[in-house]
Amino acid sequence: MNILDKYLIKRFLTTYVFAVLVIVLVIMVIDFVEKNDNFLQHKAPLRTVLLQYYANLAPYWANYISPLMIFISTVFFTAQMASHTEIVAILSSGISFPRLMFPYFLGASVVAVFSFIMVGWILPRANTERLAFENLYVNDKFFFSTRDFHIAVAPNTYAYMSSYNNQVKTGYDFTLEKIVDNKLIEKLSAKRIEWNDSTKKWRIHEYKIRTFGVMKDKMVYGTSPKDTTVNLSPKDFENAHQIQESYTIPQLREQIALIQSRGAEGIESFQIELYQRFATPFAVIILSLMGLIVSARKARGGVGFQIAVGFVLAFFYILFYIMSKGIAESGNMPPILAVWLPNIVFACIGTFMYFTVPR
Secondary structure, three states, rough: OOOHHHHHHHHHHHHHHHHHHHHHHHHHHHHHHHHHHHHOOOOOOOHHHHHHHHHHHHHHHHHOOOHHHHHHHHHHHHHHHHOOOOOHHHOOOOOOHHHHHHHHHHHHHHHHHHHHHHHHHHHHHHHHHHHHHHHHHHOOOOOOOOEEEEEEEEEEEEEEEOOOEOOEEEEEEEEEEEEEEEEEEEEEEEEEEEEOOOOEEEEEEEEEEEEEEOOOEEEEEEEEOOEEOOOOOOHOOOOOOHHHHHHHHHHHHHHHHHHHHOOOOOOHHHHHHHHHHHHHHHHHHHHHHHHHHHHOOOOHHHHHHHHHHHHHHHHHHHHHHHHHHHHHHOOOOOOHHHHHHHHHHHHHHHHHHHHHOOO
16 A cells, blocks of 8 residues: 555544534534424433433434445545546646545555444444433334234234233234145134243133144133243334344344244335345445546536536435335345445446446
């Protein structure tokens, strides 16, 4: 690494950090103005607001906007260098354009690795505290209000409750049915089912178990409470808004496996979150190199024109990502394709633009 590499990496990282800090500060101010009434209404302590909410919200937004900020900041400082003919001087000294890309790639890789560690293991814990704060001081108290609740708890096994009270962790009119080849094999019915915190199992009350045989059915009645294992937990009835953001990468894999074992729906949001955590670091590298390609040419329109082009491309990246994510959540596109498609498309655009850059 020579002096030029250190100079470019320093410019790269300082511009990126400054851009992120400014945008995050603006977001914090807007968020505070929007939610200040909720803080006052729920009497949230100032210390809790600052340490539990905003101290965890700031890194969340910093990581979320990293790919776009690294693209815009790259365009900004590289366009300035191009307008001062620094890029021309560098290339005229015998340094090739691919060699010029090396410090950009190195700086982007540092941000990408840091982002991956943050989003994979550190931010989920911060998001857990942030979401807990929002549920307590911002959002209305959550009540599970779904009636006639059905869910697959395992292949060929289905649970039903007429209602569930998430405040006391109790379900009513519970049934558990095992169906094989469209035939009902066994059915458990209970007046009430409640979660036992000490045993971490469900306790059924006033139950009966009917086993359907070829010649004769078998019926078992129980009047005393009995602990039983069901592939459900009270977490399945809690507020699930953005819950996937509070899982680490291993926990996301476990949750996806759990949903698959139940044969249940709603797996797309967890898959998108998992794949996005691997795609984001690559987006940082792709967009940083693309920012160099966009702004390396000295334009007649000046720095402002190149920055405007950068904002337009950033807008299309956001639009592309939102559209593909929405299609994936509706089940019309594989989640892994939806997450990686913006990276693939913009990598192709960047490759095409690379051959138009003057050497």
